[in-house]
Amino acid sequence: xxxxxxxxxxxxxxxxxxxxxxxxxxxxxxxxxxxxxxxxxxxxxxxxxxxxxxxxxxxxxxxxxxxxxxxxxxxxxxxxxxxxxxxxxxxxxxxxxxxxxxxxxxxxxxxxxxxxxxxxxxxxxxxxxxxxxxxxxxxxxxxxxxxxxxxxxxxxxxxxxxxxxxxxxxxxxxxxxxxxxxxxxxxxxxxxxxxxxxxxxxxxxxxxxxxxxxxxxxxxxxxxxxxxxxxxxxxxxxxxxxxxxxxxxxxxxxxxxxxxxxxxxxxxxxxxxxxxxxxxxxxxxxxxxxxxxxxxxxxxxxxxxxxxxxxxxxxxxxxxxxxxxxxxxxxxxxxxxxxxxxxxxxxxxxxxxxxxxxxxxxxxxxxxx
Amino acid sequence: xxxxxxxxxxxxxxxxxxxxxxxxxxxxxxxxxxxxxxxxxxxxxxxxxxxxxxxxxxxxxxxxxxxxxxxxxxxxxxxxxxxxxxxxxxxxxxxxxxxxxxxxxxxxxxxxxxxxxxxxxxxxxxxxxxxxxxxxxxxxxxxxxxxxxxxxxxxxxxxxxxxxxxxxxxxxxxxxxxxxxxxxxxxxxxxxxxxxxxxxxxxxxxxxxxxxxxxxxxxxxxxxxxxxxxxxxxxxxxxxxxxxxxxxxxxxxxxxxxxxxxxxxxxxxxxxxxxxxxxxxxxxxxxxxxxxxxxxxxxxxxxxxxxxxxxxxxxxxxxxxxxxxxxxxxxxxxxxxxxxxxxxxxxxxxxxxxxxxxxxxxxxxxxxx
DNA sequence: CTGTTAGCGCCTTCAC
DNA sequence: GTGAAGGCGCTAACAG
Numbered sequence: 001x002x003x004x005x006x007x008x009x010x011x012x013x014x015x016x017x018x019x020x021x022x023x024x025x026x027x028x029x030x031x032x033x034x035x036x037x038x039x040x041x042x043x044x045x046x047x048x049x050x051x052x053x054x055x056x057x058x059x060x061x062x063x064x065x066x067x068x069x070x071x072x073x074x075x076x077x078x079x080x081x082x083x084x085x086x087x088x089x090x091x092x093x094x095x096x097x098x099x100x101x102x103x104x105x106x107x108x109x110x111x112x113x114x115x116x117x118x119x120x121x122x123x124x125x126x127x128x129x130x131x132x133x134x135x136x137x138x139x140x141x142x143x144x145x146x147x148x149x150x151x152x153x154x155x156x157x158x159x160x161x162x163x164x165x166x167x168x169x170x171x172x173x174x175x176x177x178x179x180x181x182x183x184x185x186x187x188x189x190x191x192x193x194x195x196x197x198x199x200x201x202x203x204x205x206x207x208x209x210x211x212x213x214x215x216x217x218x219x220x221x222x223x224x225x226x227x228x229x230x231x232x233x234x235x236x237x238x239x240x241x242x243x244x245x246x247x248x249x250x251x252x253x254x255x256x257x258x259x260x261x262x263x264x265x266x267x268x269x270x271x272x273x274x275x276x277x278x279x280x281x282x283x284x285x286x287x288x289x290x291x292x293x294x295x296x297x298x299x300x301x302x303x304x305x306x307x308x309x310x311x312x313x314x315x316x317x318x319x320x321x322x323x324x325x326x327x328x329x330x331x332x333x334x335x336x337x338x339x340x341x342x343x344x345x346x347x348x349x350x351x352x353x354x355x356x357x358x359x360x361x362x363x364x365x366x367x368x369x
Numbered sequence: 370x371x372x373x374x375x376x377x378x379x380x381x382x383x384x385x386x387x388x389x390x391x392x393x394x395x396x397x398x399x400x401x402x403x404x405x406x407x408x409x410x411x412x413x414x415x416x417x418x419x420x421x422x423x424x425x426x427x428x429x430x431x432x433x434x435x436x437x438x439x440x441x442x443x444x445x446x447x448x449x450x451x452x453x454x455x456x457x458x459x460x461x462x463x464x465x466x467x468x469x470x471x472x473x474x475x476x477x478x479x480x481x482x483x484x485x486x487x488x489x490x491x492x493x494x495x496x497x498x499x500x501x502x503x504x505x506x507x508x509x510x511x512x513x514x515x516x517x518x519x520x521x522x523x524x525x526x527x528x529x530x531x532x533x534x535x536x537x538x539x540x541x542x543x544x545x546x547x548x549x550x551x552x553x554x555x556x557x558x559x560x561x562x563x564x565x566x567x568x569x570x571x572x573x574x575x576x577x578x579x580x581x582x583x584x585x586x587x588x589x590x591x592x593x594x595x596x597x598x599x600x601x602x603x604x605x606x607x608x609x610x611x612x613x614x615x616x617x618x619x620x621x622x623x624x625x626x627x628x629x630x631x632x633x634x635x636x637x638x639x640x641x642x643x644x645x646x647x648x649x650x651x652x653x654x655x656x657x658x659x660x661x662x663x664x665x666x667x668x669x670x671x672x673x674x675x676x677x678x679x680x681x682x683x684x685x686x687x688x689x690x691x692x693x694x695x696x697x698x699x700x701x702x703x704x705x706x707x708x709x710x711x712x713x714x715x716x717x718x719x720x721x722x723x724x725x726x727x728x729x730x731x732x733x734x735x736x737x738x
Numbered sequence: 739c740t741g742t743t744a745g746c747g748c749c750t751t752c753a754c
Numbered sequence: 755g756t757g758a759a760g761g762c763g764c765t766a767a768c769a770g
Binding site: 013014016029053057 | 739740745747753
Binding site for chain 4: 003016020050052
């Protein structure tokens, strides 16, 4: 395999010249440049990345730390981040953590050894403080999707609160008054924010409206099943549900179906994330969609800016979510509609502008802003 | 950041000694070893990976080349490969190709520069020969899931043919006589094999049975929709369908539903892959499951053995698939059952032993053989 | 602009 | 067993 000095020799210049020419497009007499290019081609020269990295002290590689690649939501995130990385000529090293802190800490420690220049960090569990400490000791970590409150780093988060508000209003507008919330872990900001949004929407709707059921668990199908079984055992069930993730929703549907409860006939439902083939479930599910692609784009951009040394405030970016209106929300059965439903309905009519109606499949591919 | 020679100095030995001690557990007087260990700890020494790699000429990193991380099937594969890599202390570099050959070739070329030691290679499109050429020029590529006929490399493939047979027999056993096949690209081995399996099952069932519909396209939901629209326009439709991938199935269901065709009432269906929440669709889908975890395990093991220099035949490993019996296959409507259904049914009764019945969720997590 | 010269940090033959 | 020394291939100061 050809080396730099061989190229230089064959081109009749020094190695340094070729190196500089290759790296910073140093201006070179057109003829010399051509000569070098031709030698490179004929020798099939490609620089040795390790030598380069050793010398420069960085790797032109970023790491993606993610709980579980097989989870469609994280897979979507991984896909988006990979695209961004490629766009910037960066390699992407994948760390699936399965929520083991050791693995997360391990990934962080790799920054110090320049194995990766930085990390796009997605976690899914509460931190006992060790994670935040490790992150704060490094520049070059950007948090995506889930917050670690004690960590000082750029954060790219979805507007979870507004997601809750949108979901709540949507259910309320359809006539629901007894709402239920099925969340993830109670100590995760994503869950508390989505919950708060829902409650705010309920508050705003007046005293006729309330959240009569709440369930917290993991962001898993099993947690959804557990919530379903609790629901099935209730006497005065909520008529409208807001589930904080698709995974939860899948389990919830499974459990509800096992109990012969039908959506939306017996219960309306809004889910969160909108990955996976939710529009193909029966019924197609109304969902709050997170902007994965945009999150990835902003995350990588912020990371790169940070690595470039641009001093930037430790900003938290909030990306807007969208309500995708499908078919899992209808009016509750007659006897459950309160008398003043119509009045409330009018009051909120404006909100429909912020939603998006869609029944077909989710558009995919490049749609950068 | 501490360096090797600082550790050596502090421990009162030479750098070479520490290096050897660290790498091959060279036997050292217990006391010296302890001294070194303590220095390493107190200095928080960790070797610089780039220096190490430059020196050794390899990277202890493998690459995963995959068409699309967001696709649940490939995400599942990525997840499994990542686990295997971590198990072996290997880094995993992710290359999502979106089926662009340039990107695939780029990944392969990185082997030569020792950016990765080897590649787990998953492709999804027909090769014009350039891919095979590039692969054959390198040791250190293992093909997973889809064949590239002209490539000489270890291959880990699912037993697609038997998958087709299992699907076919299952439909036939349920009483279906007019079967349909909805495949991927006709020039992909996975599709031709699955199709051949189905046809063999049909042949074996005798002349009353036949494949009366075939559709080829990409492994995408859109291709499934296209197939659905062709089906809807037919007069004498097949009663039982075998779709060659989950993605196709999702589009197929979408299209069929749009045409007010109901599964399994109007048509039975067996799908292939069994990733994603197919058991939560209505109805839960009967599927042929690919052994993702096992494919990853075998793939990484084979790659490592190859890199270790173990001379091994260019073996093609066929991994067994499994029929997961859920609820998308029932007997066709009365008027379509042929007279001798019962006889055929008895003849094939033995096969049910090879299937697995399951209605709940797919078990996840570590289940290595 | 261009070449010379040190490293970057580790591994590994070679002599002791 | 152990240390000294050269090399892995490239980059970045420093001269010219």
